[in-house]
Amino acid sequence: MAARRLIRALRPAALRFSNSHFLRPPESCCFDAQSLFRSTNAIAVQAWKPASLSVPGIRCFASGEPPAIVLGMPALSPTMTQGNVIQWKKKEGDKVSPGDVLCVIETDKATVDFESVEEGFLAKILVPGGTNNVSVGQTIGVMVEDASDIGKVSSSDFAAPPAAKKEAQPSSKPSSTAQQANVKPPPASNLPPHIVLGMPALSPTMTQGNIVEWKKKERDKVSAGDVLCTIETDKATVDFESVEEGFLAKIASPSGSKNVPIGQTIGVMVENEEDIAKVAAADFSGQPSATKTEGKPQADAPSKVSVMSKPPAAAGSKALSRVGPSVRRLLAESGLDASSINGTGPRGVVLKGDVLAAIKGGTKPGKPPKDAKSRPSPPTSLDFEDIPTSQIRRIIAKRLIESKFGIPHFYISADAILDSTLLLRKEMKEKHGAAVSVNDFVIRATALALRSVPEANAFWDEKAGEIVFHKTIDISIAVATDKGLITPILKNADLKTLSAISTEVKALAERARTGKLKPEEFQGGTFSISNLGMFPVDRFCAIINPPQACILAVGKGEKVVVWEDCSESGGRPRTVTKMGMTLSADNRVFDTTIAGRLLEALSANLQDPERMLL
Numbered sequence: 001m002a003a004r005r006l007i008r009a010l011r012p013a014a015l016r017f018s019n020s021h022f023l024r025p026p027e028s029c030c031f032d033a034q035s036l037f038r039s040t041n042a043i044a045v046q047a048w049k050p051a052s053l054s055v056p057g058i059r060c061f062a063s064g065e066p067p068a069i070v071l072g073m074p075a076l077s078p079t080m081t082q083g084n085v086i087q088w089k090k091k092e093g094d095k096v097s098p099g100d101v102l103c104v105i106e107t108d109k110a111t112v113d114f115e116s117v118e119e120g121f122l123a124k125i126l127v128p129g130g131t132n133n134v135s136v137g138q139t140i141g142v143m144v145e146d147a148s149d150i151g152k153v154s155s156s157d158f159a160a161p162p163a164a165k166k167e168a169q170p171s172s173k174p175s176s177t178a179q180q181a182n183v184k185p186p187p188a189s190n191l192p193p194h195i196v197l198g199m200p201a202l203s204p205t206m207t208q209g210n211i212v213e214w215k216k217k218e219r220d221k222v223s224a225g226d227v228l229c230t231i232e233t234d235k236a237t238v239d240f241e242s243v244e245e246g247f248l249a250k251i252a253s254p255s256g257s258k259n260v261p262i263g264q265t266i267g268v269m270v271e272n273e274e275d276i277a278k279v280a281a282a283d284f285s286g287q288p289s290a291t292k293t294e295g296k297p298q299a300d301a302p303s304k305v306s307v308m309s310k311p312p313a314a315a316g317s318k319a320l321s322r323v324g325p326s327v328r329r330l331l332a333e334s335g336l337d338a339s340s341i342n343g344t345g346p347r348g349v350v351l352k353g354d355v356l357a358a359i360k361g362g363t364k365p366g367k368p369p370k371d372a373k374s375r376p377s378p379p380t381s382l383d384f385e386d387i388p389t390s391q392i393r394r395i396i397a398k399r400l401i402e403s404k405f406g407i408p409h410f411y412i413s414a415d416a417i418l419d420s421t422l423l424l425r426k427e428m429k430e431k432h433g434a435a436v437s438v439n440d441f442v443i444r445a446t447a448l449a450l451r452s453v454p455e456a457n458a459f460w461d462e463k464a465g466e467i468v469f470h471k472t473i474d475i476s477i478a479v480a481t482d483k484g485l486i487t488p489i490l491k492n493a494d495l496k497t498l499s500a501i502s503t504e505v506k507a508l509a510e511r512a513r514t515g516k517l518k519p520e521e522f523q524g525g526t527f528s529i530s531n532l533g534m535f536p537v538d539r540f541c542a543i544i545n546p547p548q549a550c551i552l553a554v555g556k557g558e559k560v561v562v563w564e565d566c567s568e569s570g571g572r573p574r575t576v577t578k579m580g581m582t583l584s585a586d587n588r589v590f591d592t593t594i595a596g597r598l599l600e601a602l603s604a605n606l607q608d609p610e611r612m613l614l
Contacts, residue, residue: 067145068143068153069142069143071139071143072138072140073105073127073134073135073136073138074136075137076107076112081136082134082135083105083106083107083134083136084105084106084131084132084133084201084202085127085129085131085140086241087104087130088102088128088129089101092124092125093121093122093123094121094122095120096118097119098116101114101115102114102116102122102141103141106202106238110518110519112519116143118143119145120143121143121145122142125140126141127141129243130200131243191282192270192275192279193270193271194271195244195246195270195271196265196268196284197267197268198262198264198265199253199261199263200231201263202238206233207262208260208262209232209259209262210232210257210259211229211230211232211254211255211256211260212255212256214228214229215229215239217248217251218248219273219276221246221247222245222247222248225241225242225243226242227241228240228242229255245271246271247269247270247276248267248269249268249270249275249276249279250282251267252265252284253266253267268280268282268284325384326384327352330352334355334358336355336359340358396485402546403543403544403546407544407588408587409544409587410585411583411584412582412585412592412599413580414583415579415580415581415603416579416581416603416606417577417603418557418577419577420606420608421441421607421609422577424609424610425437425441438533438557438579439529439554440498440502440505442552443475443477443490443493443501443505443529444496444498444501444612445605445612446475446527446552447473447493447494448601449598449599449602450494450527450598451473452601453594453597453601454469455590456527456595458470458589458590459548459549459589460547460589467589470526472526473492473494473526473527474490474491474492474526475493475525475526475527475528476489476490476526477489477490477529478528478529478530479508479512479513483515486517487528488508488511488517488522489508489523489525527548527550527552528542528545528548529551529552530552530553530554532555533554533555533557535556537555538556539553539555539582542584544584549586549588549589550584550585550595551584552582552584552602553581553584555579556580557577558577559576559578560575560577561573561574562574562576579606581599
């Protein structure tokens with residue numbers, strides 16, 4: 001391996017050994033191997049250091065230990081501090097070639113393949129698939145050069161940091177900040193060995209998640225790698241895979257559960273099938289489980305649970321209180337009793353389809369409860385449906401609130417005459433077959449305007465409290481997707497031609513809609529453009545996407561009549577196509593004068609598009 005050969009070349013001759021293993025050098029021999037051999041994919045080469053020093057990621061090897069390559073959690077984005085190991089594509093003992101995918105890693109933005117840049121054999125997997133919140137740089141695996149050295153690598157030589165060990169220890173109380181999805185608590189005196197499944201932290205910004213659907217039922221056999229359930233986070237909907245083998249004894253949070261905090265118990269597994277009944281009767285959440293809440297209290301249930309101490313409500317009123325408004329209206333019109341219908345919703349809630357099926361099946365109307373006369377009848381004039389908010393939509397809302405109330409916005413508008421741009425666009429399509437959109441012209445015109453007014457290509461550094469100017473012009477383009485708005489980046493937009501911009505923007509927008517953008521394709525950007533010209537929107541104001549300092553909102557183009565001054569006749573009316581533009585800017589970075597100069601340059605580029613071809 002290239003890096004290790006370089007270390008051997010730098011190492012004093014007295015430290016070399018015939019079997020190519022490292023010897024411990026004297027205390028006076030020291031060099032910063034970590035900074036010398038740091039690589040972008042976070043693979044650190046094991047190097048020599050004095051025993052008295054403690055350098056993260058670097059270990060000493062005794063004469064009997066083989067040289068190895070430590071695989072650290074890679075930093076896949078500038079803001080990434082930790083990641084999740086979704087699945088290992090290689091097993092211990094497998095041969096690895098450069099370019100082979102070692103494992104799949106999920107960051108706060110995307111899921112990326114972690115490829116090897118070295119050749120060898122995967123000796124140890126220290127962080128198994130399904131482990132969440134692994135710190136950047138933490139050792140996740142070890143490779144060796146020779147297959148004969150696989151058995152010589154010990155896991156104890158690559159022990160996890162103290163923080164990781166502390167998280168792995170079981171706690172008597174469920175913690176909302178738990179970092180590990182699967183925790184093996186010690187068996188209680190009255191319970192057999194079991195595995196508590198907690199809500200995993202699938203992104204650094206995630207604080208809670210929604211359980212979309214359980215793929216396994218209670219008492220089902222589970223193998224390592226099986227999908228237990230589908231979880232919706234603030235970024236995406238992902239499969240929660242088991243890293244253990246056993247049986248699913250209890251589902252504490254059923255399908256459809258919303259806003260489950262990280263670390264809260266969602267299920268319990270056991271190793272032996274005969275232990276299912278014992279574990280299923282226990283309470284792991286500190287609150288009544290689904291079966292206890294809906295059924296009769298068990299004799300050994302703790303009396304401190306307030307819900308269990310309340311007298312049970314009437315079956316009809318209880319069932320009716322848990323249905324939606326549209327279902328209540330349908331029940332009132334049909335005369336059916338909710339308690340007489342088997343609900344298929346979460347926790348047995350009666351859904352609209354259940355009532356329609358009961359009506360179609362000829363279910364007879366039930367007797368109204370005794371207190372039906374004293375209770376007001378449900379309103380029948382209102383008919384609406386509650387639509388749950390996705391996690392990504394909540395994060396977008398949170399960031400927009402922070403931007404609106406944390407950045408001093410000001411707005412400035414201008415109109416651009418598009419007649420010359422539309423004429424050039426038509427000529428390019430007829431003569432050269434280049435299908436360039438108006439949005440491509442706007443991107444090119446904006447990039448050149450930022451080049452001529454570099455003061456606008458800047459942002460406010462919160463920590464330093466000063467303005468920072470960008471060296472490149474990278475345009476973020478707002479693209480609407482099913483999961484929310486995302487802004488892929490056209491890098492070095494001022495250096496690209498119109499045809500190149502058109503091709504790249506189409507490719508970025510397609511990958512954005514299919515969720516295949518790479519982290520570097522949507523992280524960063526120096527200026528944003530949001531174009532609603534395809535809708536009947538004259539003009540609008542957009543909210544700045546931090547840490548950027550401005551965003552351009554583009555409306556539709558429309559024909560208007562303007563007065564054109566002529567020296568000969570004094571003037572005449574003329575029909576032109578105008579497009580409304582509004583710039584939202586951060587008043588900490590620049591004032592209205594700089595914003596006016598930027599819009600003036602932008603309008604000039606669109607009014608005389610030939611200057612964009614120079």
